[in-house]
Amino acid sequence: MSTDRRFDQADIAALRAAVRGTVHRPTDDGYQPLGFNVAVSRRPWAVIDVLDADDVAAVVAFAAANGMTVAVHGTGHGATPIDGHTLLVRTSALDTVELDPAARTARVGAGVRWQTVIDAAAPHGLAPLCGSAPSVGVAGFLTGGGIGPLVRTVGASSDHVRAIDVVTGDGEIRTATPTENADLFWGLRGGKATLGIVTQVRIGLLELPRFYGGALYFDGADAAAVLHAWRSWTQDLPAEANTSIALLRLPALPGVPPQLAGRLTVAVRYVHTGPADEAAALFAPIRAAAEPILDGLGVLPYAAIGAVHADPVDPMPVLEDGHLLSGLPADAVDTLLAVAGPEASCPLLVVELRLLGGAFAAEPAVASAVCHRDAPFHLYAIGALVPPIAEAVAPAEQALAGAMGPWLTGGRLPNFAASGDPAVITACYDADTVEWLRALAQRYDPAGVLAVGQVVR
Numbered sequence: 390m391s392t393d394r395r396f397d398q399a400d401i402a403a404l405r406a407a408v409r410g411t412v413h414r415p416t417d418d419g420y421q422p423l424g425f426n427v428a429v430s431r432r433p434w435a436v437i438d439v440l441d442a443d444d445v446a447a448v449v450a451f452a453a454a455n456g457m458t459v460a461v462h463g464t465g466h467g468a469t470p471i472d473g474h475t476l477l478v479r480t481s482a483l484d485t486v487e488l489d490p491a492a493r494t495a496r497v498g499a500g501v502r503w504q505t506v507i508d509a510a511a512p513h514g515l516a517p518l519c520g521s522a523p524s525v526g527v528a529g530f531l532t533g534g535g536i537g538p539l540v541r542t543v544g545a546s547s548d549h550v551r552a553i554d555v556v557t558g559d560g561e562i563r564t565a566t567p568t569e570n571a572d573l574f575w576g577l578r579g580g581k582a583t584l585g586i587v588t589q590v591r592i593g594l595l596e597l598p599r600f601y602g603g604a605l606y607f608d609g610a611d612a613a614a615v616l617h618a619w620r621s622w623t624q625d626l627p628a629e630a631n632t633s634i635a636l637l638r639l640p641a642l643p644g645v646p647p648q649l650a651g652r653l654t655v656a657v658r659y660v661h662t663g664p665a666d667e668a669a670a671l672f673a674p675i676r677a678a679a680e681p682i683l684d685g686l687g688v689l690p691y692a693a694i695g696a697v698h699a700d701p702v703d704p705m706p707v708l709e710d711g712h713l714l715s716g717l718p719a720d721a722v723d724t725l726l727a728v729a730g731p732e733a734s735c736p737l738l739v740v741e742l743r744l745l746g747g748a749f750a751a752e753p754a755v756a757s758a759v760c761h762r763d764a765p766f767h768l769y770a771i772g773a774l775v776p777p778i779a780e781a782v783a784p785a786e787q788a789l790a791g792a793m794g795p796w797l798t799g800g801r802l803p804n805f806a807a808s809g810d811p812a813v814i815t816a817c818y819d820a821d822t823v824e825w826l827r828a829l830a831q832r833y834d835p836a837g838v839l840a841v842g843q844v845v846r
């Protein structure tokens with residue numbers, strides 16, 4: 390790594406002396422800069438397991454003094470490439486969860502994954518507003534806004550953040566709330582790590598011990614009937630009803646139900662926060678669309694929210710692509726089917742449409758950098774970069790986006806745009822938000838210490 394030549398043992402010792410946590414150089418066992426997505430090239434100069442905000446500040450100061458950049462790693466679900474000029478702050482030791490059931494809030498360390506908060510909150514009938522995969526990190530998810538299985542009922546999960554402790558790019562430790570450092574509070578919710586490295590968040594919890602929902606799976610041969618039924622059904626749903634639909638091509642692996650392995654299937658996911666009988670009745674048009682092959686719908690404890698999408702938990706090499714849609718007319722469904730339906734030779738593991746709208750489209754109580762709230766659907770594709778399909782994944786994602794071009798808004802959501810490409814990053818925001826984030830980055834990170842990966846500069 391090129392940066393190595395400019396450093397000697399004294400520099401390494403200085404960094405080690407500056408932090409309470411552990412500094413791992415590439416030859417150390419604990420280095421391992423990869424997490425969930427192992428396809429991303431990550432070769433930081435060092436990985437630092439930080440123990441507190443002072444450690445993060447010390448790493449930022451070291452980087453600033455040595456012309457390096459600092460990136461942050463929660464779980465690697467949204468990893469972007471990192472080279473040898475970067476110090477990678479790993480937050481996994483910031484693992485505290487303090488629940489305040491009376492206030493319906495939780496203080497959560499930046500290294501915590503959603504499932505830990507879900508498990509802590511469940512005995513109190515409280516629901517943390519996670520995403521589809523509870524193994525995703527709380528801080529990484531919330532700095533990208535976060536759309537979860539309740540997005541239409543509650544809006545962006547980051548709308549429910551009460552306070553954020555952060556080390557900004559200038560090395561200062563700050564707290565951001567709607568009234569304290571309000572500009573930071575605005576930009577940290579949606580702006581990913583552009584302005585700082587979050588060390589702790591205080592989040593609001595929903596009183597929701599259980600919900601009606603889960604997933605209903607159909608044979609791929611019924612994809613057209615199910616997708617068209619879903620399209621019509623989603624035209625007029627109340628905000629208590631949340632849904633997505635996915636064309637799945639899952640391999641036969643441990644954890645994949647045999648009915649779903651090695652073939653094309655269609656999953657309709659559903660989460661309804663109202664009475665179970667109303668929720669079940671509302672779902673009738675989807676049940677009537679075709680004969681299900683697997684029925685996972687019912688009244689579920691909120692702690693089982695991860696079962697709705699049943700996302701993979703083990704590390705894998707993946708390539709993702711996400712786009713917002715302006716609508717979903719019947720033509721768009723036919724186009725999607727032509728590219729990813731039963732007649733198509735499509736290598737993608739998942740091609741998913743999520744219904745947005747509802748509370749997500751409403752003005753949040755406290756403004757944030759989360760943009761594009763008016764888009765009614767999100768299109769998301771994920772492919773596994775493994776033989777023999779690895780080479781076919783990127784072209785397939787491009788072909789999907791190209792075919793769906795007439796319905797793409799051009800916008801993206803930050804959590805589905807893990808990339809260092811400025812064009813991809815700016816597509817996550819409207820023009821004003823990009824300008825504000827740039828101006829705030831100039832103020833809170835004047836030396837550009839955090840200007841690496843998915844940041845707005």
Ligand SMILES: Cc1cc2nc3c(=O)[nH]c(=O)nc-3n(C[C@H](O)[C@H](O)[C@H](O)COP(=O)(O)OP(=O)(O)OC[C@H]3O[C@@H](n4cnc5c(N)ncnc54)[C@H](O)[C@@H]3O)c2cc1C
Binds near residue numbers: 462463466530588
């Ligand atoms: C299987 C799967 C399912 C998903 N489902 C959803 C979903 O339902 N809804 C949704 O919105 N997203 C979803 N995502 C996307 C996910 O929210 C993003 O990838 C998110 O960035 C992951 O955060 P992380 O910390 O777990 O991952 P990491 O790769 O460790 O972090 C990704 C980025 O998040 C930021 N970040 C992480 N920690 C901090 C911190 N402490 N301070 C500041 N910035 C930080 C940084 O920009 C970092 O580069 C999903 C991703 C996968 C792989």
